[in-house]
Amino acid sequence: ETGVTQSPTHLIKTRGQQVTLRCSSQSGHNTVSWYQQALGQGPQFIFQYYREEENGRGNFPPRFSGLQFPNYSSELNVNALELDDSALYLCASSLVGGFTDTQYFGPGTRLTVL
Amino acid sequence: GEDVEQSLFLSVREGDSSVINCTYTDSSSTYLYWYKQEPGAGLQLLTYIFSNMDMKQDQRLTVLLNKKDKHLSLRIADTQTGDSAIYFCAERNTGNQFYFGTGTSLTVIP
Numbered sequence: 621e622t623g624v625t626q627s628p629t630h631l632i633k634t635r636g637q638q639v640t641l642r643c644s645s646q647s648g649h650n651t652v653s654w655y656q657q658a659l660g661q662g663p664q665f666i667f668q669y670y671r672e673e674e675n676g677r678g679n680f681p682p683r684f685s686g687l688q689f690p691n692y693s694s695e696l697n698v699n700a701l702e703l704d705d706s707a708l709y710l711c712a713s714s715l716v717g718g719f720t721d722t723q724y725f726g727p728g729t730r731l732t733v734l
Numbered sequence: 735g736e737d738v739e740q741s742l743f744l745s746v747r748e749g750d751s752s753v754i755n756c757t758y759t760d761s762s763s764t765y766l767y768w769y770k771q772e773p774g775a776g777l778q779l780l781t782y783i784f785s786n787m788d789m790k791q792d793q794r795l796t797v798l799l800n801k802k803d804k805h806l807s808l809r810i811a812d813t814q815t816g817d818s819a820i821y822f823c824a825e826r827n828t829g830n831q832f833y834f835g836t837g838t839s840l841t842v843i844p
Contacts, residue, residue, distance in 0.1 A: 653832065662738075662822055662834035663777070676831045710776055712832075722767070723832055727776040 623647060624713050624726035632732045638699045641729045643711035645692040651675070651716045652694040653723060654686060657708040669694060670716055698731075706733045738825060738835035745841045752810040754838045756823035759804060763825040766799060768808045771820045771837070780808070780821075810840075818842045 623646035633639050645652050651670045655663035665678035669688035683699040692713070698705055708730050712723035737759040746752045758766070764785050769777040783790045783797045783806075790797045796809040806823055820837040827833070 655832075655834075662836045663832075665831055665833065668831060678831075712777075722765075722779060722782060724779065725769075725777040 624711065624724050626709075626711055626726040626729050628729060629727070630730045630732075632734065633701050634734050635701055635703060637701050638697065639701060639731060641696045641698075641709050641711075641731070643694045643696070643713075643726055645694065645711075645713035646724050649713035649715045649724075650692055651714045652688055652692065653712045653714070654694070654696045655710040655712065656680070656705075657710060657728070658704075659707070663710055666696070701733045703733050706731060738823060738833050740821075740823060740835040740838045742836070743839050743841070745843060746813050747843050748813060748815055750813055752808075752813045752817070752840055752842075754808045754810075754821050754823075754840065756806040756808075756835055757804055758806065758823070758825045758833075758835075760825055760827055760833070761801075761804065762828055764828060765826045766797075766806050767824045767826070767832075768795075768797065769822045769824060769834075771822065773819075777822065813840075813842050815842045815844055 625644045627642045653668040654666040657663045666680050667677040668675045672688045685697045687695045708728045710728045712725045714723045740756050767782040768780045781792045794811045798807045822837045824832045824834045
């Protein structure tokens, strides 16, 4: 167990809707990253938040947005859902400046867009 | 952007050693990682290596890093059926962003 939790576990939405996914970081970690993992693929980096500010972004459109809260929990919001957004969404927390800065992953939220 | 490549499949007999290979392109990578993902589950950190090291051993796992060739490998000794999973290598850049390979599916034959 990594101490990183995500909710919900599974979610079904229809095209055009909006979705919010939640992540609770491991205690003491101040950085959270979000990834999209399509079926049969490796995780793709969406963005990272460090101390409530976006700290880097992958090749995802602006309809993917996020928030990090003072308690280091985080949200991923996706607007105007498309069928290709169906994937496993993973969050990972880390402590920037720590000895290894290793990312610890949550179990993921499986999003299905119909 | 960074490019991390792995072979897609590997099949070994129980008790043999498995070697999973990975190549990457970002020469400024600071850490390189191996993660394991079992069906329907998130990613489990197995081990990592700092970029100024050549080798790291952790129980049954041995990581070899050839920085000149940008090649990383994971050797699993005495492979067990419970080792069947998808293995991802990942590199971390100086911005603390991680880039993953496409994963190698390891099948262990009893």
